[in-house]
Amino acid sequence: MLMPNATKPTVLSVQGLTKSYGNAVHALRGIDIEVKEGEFLVILGPSGAGKSTLMRCLNRLVEPTAGKIFHEGEEITGKRRSLRLLRRQFGMVFQQFNLVKRLSVLTNVLTGRLAYRSTWRSLFYNFSKDDKRIAIECLTRVNMDHKTFQRADTLSGGEQQRVAIARALAQQPTIILADEPVASLDPKIARQVLTYLKQVSHELGITVLCNLHQVEYTREFAERIIGMSRGKVVFEGTAADLSEEILHRIYYKDPDAKDDDQ
Amino acid sequence: MSSVTFDGAVARALQLETQVRRRRTLKLAAWGVLALAALWYSAVQIKLSPLALASGVPYMWNFITRLFPPDLSYLALLGGATIETVQIAIWGTLLAVIFSIPLAFLGARNTTPHIVVFHLTRLLLNALRAINELVFALIFVSAVGLGPFAGVLAVALHATGMLAKFCAEEIEGVDKGQVEAQMATGASRMQVILFGVTPQIVPQFIGYAIYRLDVSIRSATVLGLVGAGGLGFSLIQNMKLFKYHQTATCILVIFLLVLISDWICGRLRRKVI
DSSP states (O other): OOOOGSSSSSEEEEEEEEEEEEETTTEEEEEEEEETOEEEEEEEEOOOSSHHHHHHHHHHHSSSSEOOOTTTTTOOOOOTOOOTHHHEEEEEEEEEEOOOOOOOOOHHHHHHGGGOOGGGTTTTTTOOOOHHHHHHHHHHTTTEEEEESSBGGGSSSHHHHHHHHHHHHHHHOSSEEEETTTTTTTHHHHHHHHHHHHHHHHHHTTTTEEOOOOOHHOOOSSEEEEEEEETTTEEEEGGOOOHHHHHHHHHHTTTTSSSSSO | OOOHHHHHHHHHHHHHHHHHHHHHHHHHHHHHHHHHHHHHHHHHTTTTTHHHHHHHHHEEEEEEEESSSSSSSGGGGHHHHHHHHHHHHHHHHHHHHHHHHHHHTTTHHHHOOOHHHHHHHHHHHHHHSSSSSHHHHHHHHHHHOOHHHHHOOOOOOOHHHHHHHHHHHHTTOHHHHHHHHHHTTTTTHHHHHIIIHHHHHHHHHHHHHHHHHHHHHHHHHHHGTTSSHHHHHHHHHHHTTTHHHHHHHHHHHHHHHHHHHHHHHHHHHHHHO
């Protein structure tokens, strides 16, 4: 049985998060969410709901227009100085995998260690023995250690995403942000990748925020679900709560309209 | 009922297509007339005259017949100048590679530390490319004296302009996802450039450098005309002394050198890319 979320401490707290581009485009319109330590939280919503923007605000690849983010009780919005320290605590997994294609699998995973090392030391592309040990261990966790020295672009999509998960793990993060990690994979491989993601994060006690647009994967993998539509949170609950009416609210209804547009 | 509206839509679209096509043809014709007028005007200005060319044929024939046969015994004496030409090209290109790497990163929108630095770098690169190697060679001959070193500097500066600009454009065209992934790990700016950007541009840069070596060899063959060493120097000396057979040998060697360098550089490039 799942432990009730209330007993777990909050690892991430988002308050009134807003992101606008100019006056016309509002990607996020006041997001309030609480993320519990160690949970596998799926953020469900259609394309353009603001899921990616939300994620990129969390590790400050995007600067929010307004609102606050607290990571383990400490506010992380607005501070420019500790950006490297902050980002290394958030591992990120992307829809297009984003491995550096011409580098080896090992070097790709080692880039997860960059924030722990000075620029000067990485100038000649060499890493410490410790870093290499961590990287190989992470590759083993996703069963990709047999491809350690292969170039990243020789791998299949599913394999690339597993290496990308290893890269995120190499950061030894508290949180993994997975932005549509299986959107470019076929259903079988997609389930395999999500299984790895969930299993590995459980083993290591890492919290996962996973953006998805597919309802069936969400039902299968989510421990908790946040539904987003047009920059707003429109649902919070578990797979059991995902009724037809709620799915309609996430995918079709305009949250600003007074009544349903039928 | 629906087929009626459908037919109407198709008819309207066809009519529109005819209009668009007619307008495009008219526009093309107008530009064509304008271009022809401009070309005719410049032909008159620069005194383009087939007649002058025809009446010059006997003189040209005279010059060409004097060149033959090339003095092959002179070939051995050109060995030194040939090697010097290649040396100028290699060192000039190598220096250009070294200079152009930092300049390329400063001159690419996505890696420049500041937009002002970007514009200044692009201005410098355009200036370097705008000034011909022969002009640079004239300047350096007066600075460091007659000889191949002036040629090396001339090739280096002009090649830097080209290599850095091409490389900067490659940098601007890299896959943003791979860069974002590096930023997301918490890597510093420099680390992002090293691990996210550089691997994406290395093969293209090597390709450009090899191509540039080929171009440098070609320019190094004429730098001697202004006293900056190499085969061009032998060529102009013989020409000035009306030693036609030796001049012909120089032209022959230049031709062979360019042919060989083109062949070797072409093979090298195909190997890299």
